[in-house]
Amino acid sequence: MILTITLMFALIGVIMGSFCNAWAYRLLRGESIAKGRSKCPHCHHQLAWYDNIPLLSYILLWGKCRYCKKPISAQYPLVELASGLLFAGLYLFFIPATNLQWLMLILWCLLSVFLITSFITDWLELILPDNYMVPAIVVSLLIALLASYTSGQGFVWNVLFGRILQAGIFVAIYCALYFGSKGKFIGDGDIRLAAVLGLALALPQLLVAVFATYVIGAAIGSFCIISKLKTRKDVIAFGPFLIIGLYIGLFWGEQIARWYLHLF
Numbered sequence: 001m002i003l004t005i006t007l008m009f010a011l012i013g014v015i016m017g018s019f020c021n022a023w024a025y026r027l028l029r030g031e032s033i034a035k036g037r038s039k040c041p042h043c044h045h046q047l048a049w050y051d052n053i054p055l056l057s058y059i060l061l062w063g064k065c066r067y068c069k070k071p072i073s074a075q076y077p078l079v080e081l082a083s084g085l086l087f088a089g090l091y092l093f094f095i096p097a098t099n100l101q102w103l104m105l106i107l108w109c110l111l112s113v114f115l116i117t118s119f120i121t122d123w124l125e126l127i128l129p130d131n132y133m134v135p136a137i138v139v140s141l142l143i144a145l146l147a148s149y150t151s152g153q154g155f156v157w158n159v160l161f162g163r164i165l166q167a168g169i170f171v172a173i174y175c176a177l178y179f180g181s182k183g184k185f186i187g188d189g190d191i192r193l194a195a196v197l198g199l200a201l202a203l204p205q206l207l208v209a210v211f212a213t214y215v216i217g218a219a220i221g222s223f224c225i226i227s228k229l230k231t232r233k234d235v236i237a238f239g240p241f242l243i244i245g246l247y248i249g250l251f252w253g254e255q256i257a258r259w260y261l262h263l264f
């Protein structure tokens with residue numbers, strides 16, 4: 001049973017990943033997500049439904065457009081695959097038994113759609129649009145409210161206050177970094193992401209998430225400079241590291257924090 005539902009979530013994740021790709025693509029070009037079929041970015045030929053099946057079409061077409069034979073960006077299958085793994089991982093992390101636990105899982109899936117899309121726009125164009133950030137903050141607040149409700153008997157106000165306080169501190173630190181560096185260290189979108197992390201995660205998860213963000217950021221940043229993909233002067237988007245950090249904090253934060261405290 002668990003295996004079947006996990007596979008279902010993986011499938012939903014792959015489809016959502018495909019939606020996020022299309023949404024990010026259209027937002028960056030000022031097009032509406034609701035209007036018209038997808039087109040090849042090179043030859044602008046309208047894609048048939050069978051050219052547009054997540055993951056499968058990329059494999060069947062050998063990564064090339066059916067009409068102009070130009071390569072399709074590896075971003076599309078990679079995002080779809082990652083979303084599939086993420087959604088399956090979310091299900092396996094929560095394995096909900098009660099209605100409220102199902103609601104928590106659904107909120108995390110919803111949050112993930114906004115985060116995957118903003119991951120793409122930040123990676124490609126260094127922007128974290130409010131179209132994704134505002135709903136992401138709202139969903140994170142709902143997650144904090146639900147966590148306050150499910151963490152004890154009835155509604156535990158301290159949990160909610162804790163989440164709002166930690167989000168406030170995190171946002172204040174990022175505001176100081178942003179204004180102090182005149183936007184060189186981080187962008188204003190990262191301040192909004194800080195609010196998402198602070199609201200959606202419990203404290204041990206948040207601390208691990210922030211730590212993981214900087215380890216991954218430093219590792220990928222140095223890799224890009226050493227391999228000459230980027231120079232020291234290039235701006236590397238910070239949002240994707242925060243988003244990866246968020247999921248590391250969610251999935252493994254409690255364990256890592258407990259392991260760390262056992263060292264002393």
Ligand SMILES: [Zn+2]
Nearest residue numbers: 040043065068
């Ligand atoms: Zn084409």
